[in-house]
Amino acid sequence: MFHLKKILLFSFSFIILAMLSRTVNADDGLTKIKQRGSLIVATGNYKPFEYYDDNNQLVGYDIDIARAVAKKIGVELKVEDLQFTALIPSVQSGHADMVIAAMYITDARKKAADFSEPYLKTGMVFVTRSDNKTVTDAASLKGLTVGVKSGAASEQIAHQINQNVPFTIKTYQDTAQQTMDLANGRLDATINDLLNQLELNKVFPQVKIVGKPFTEAELGIAVAKGNTSLLSVINEVIAEQKANGEAETLYKKWIIGQ
16 A cells, blocks of 8 residues: 555656646746847738838838847847748747737637737728729629738638628738739739738829728737747737837837838
């Protein structure tokens, strides 16, 4: 009986230690970042959130937030420009520590990664050429060719609308290219995020936003499931920027252009 109790006690202790070990390993993201000396951030190319300037440097609204997170941790910032569809997999695989790319917080994405508190609100809009008077809403897309960004919320929404209103969906790797095709008459309309489209309209005066956003969305920062230590720091930065006015400064700088 004594030996049996000893074996059971040893087994129980081993199980507890194993569980604690898994817990630590599941949330050692911040420790690894500090040991490495750098925060690896995955992003896309989505002006004004992240884009290359005249010096071929990634800049933008999201890059400034990422820089603030790296500064809070006390490490160097390393940014990697990836295709939008590769962003979530980059944190799942451990290739990147966090993703910030004007990414909508959705139920589907929350199953694949953990998200920060929202740092900005936006929504989807329909876009067409400035001289177009027929595209007014979802129903008016019937029979047309509509451009969307591959893997983004615009593509998902287009497929949802397409269930009731048949039209051709054409996907693009970036919204600048789809807007260019719209301006040149190769598309009838596009679906895009309001904030990004406001920036594109400065470059493409041939296009216009139709009405107001027909969806509501919040932008968040993604990390690997269980990486609560890094997520806590990210949320601290977001809260501090909202409280000290830095969030408003970033909005004026990158979205409005002041």
